[in-house]
Amino acid sequence: MGKTSSMYKTADVIIFNTAHWWTxxxxxxxxxxxxxxxxxxxxxxxxxxxxxxxxxxxxxxxEHIDSSRTTVFFRGYSWSHFRGGQWNSGGSCDGETLPIVDDKHLAKYPNLLNILELVMSEMKTPVLYLNITRMTDYRKEAHPSMYRFPETKRRVVKSQDCSHWCLPGVPDTWNELMYAMLLKRLRR
Incomplete structure (x- = not known):
């Protein structure tokens, strides 16, 4: 966990995430x-x-977290929506203006999340799982795409950001869900 891991041991809330980078x-x-x-x-x-x-x-x-003191979150995998290649090979998501409305266009649930769910089921420390994967799969229109650049520098062929999210937008929903989960935990 690195040299800074001692700082996590007394935190009130810790939020972890990983998966996107593994793809x-x-x-x-x-x-x-x-x-x-x-x-x-x-x-x-x-x-x-x-x-x-x-x-x-x-x-x-x-080994190191006191779950009576610290609430642990794990935020699931955030979907990307590249068409025609990945970020470095011509993939794009520009021109998307609507979310996916037909479930048949959704991607297969990533195996990485099955692995995460298995590991969490074997742990003694409770982890609040903020499973945002399916929710973000619907939102193909919510990426910065080529619009992260000023209008004068936009090029459709440039690498596009179809794996991060516009603000305000999808990450705000994650925060609202996490807030609701925290409130529910505090009311116990």
């Missing part, structure tokens, strides 16, 4: 990329590495 090309290839202790794995699938990382995270929480 990037360099991570998913799994070659000479993952280190466990002093050992660097020559080849390891992203799913297996993700499971190992989350197991380490869960073990750290179970």
């Amino acid at each position: 990037h090309e360099k991570t998913s290839k799994g070659e000479d990329f993952y280190q466990e202790g002093d050992y660097v794995h020559r080849k390891l699938s992203a799913d297996e590495a993700y499971h190992k990382a989350l197991t380490t995270w869960g073990r750290w929480l179970d």
Whole structure:
């Protein structure tokens, strides 16, 4: 968990998230990329590495967090909506003006979240799971896309940001859900 992990031990609320980064090309290839202790794995699938990382995270929480004092959140995977390639290969989401309204256009639930849910089920520390994945899948029109650039510098062929979110927008909904979960926990 790093040198700063001691600061988390007495926090009132801790919010974790990971997954999106695990889908990037360099991570998913799994070659000479993952280190466990002093050992660097020559080849390891992203799913297996993700499971190992989350197991380490869960073990750290179970050993160091007092759940009567600290509320732990895990915010799930935030969807991206690239069409025609990824962020660095011509993918785009510009021109989207409406959310997805037909469930048949939604993506398959990512295996990374099945791994997360398995790890959380094996932990003794309760984790409030803010599962935003399906919700964000509907919102293909809510990314900065090419509109993150001033109008004079916009180019459809430039790399586009179809994995982050416009503000105000989708992240505000995450905050409202988290706030409601905190209020519910405080009322117990």
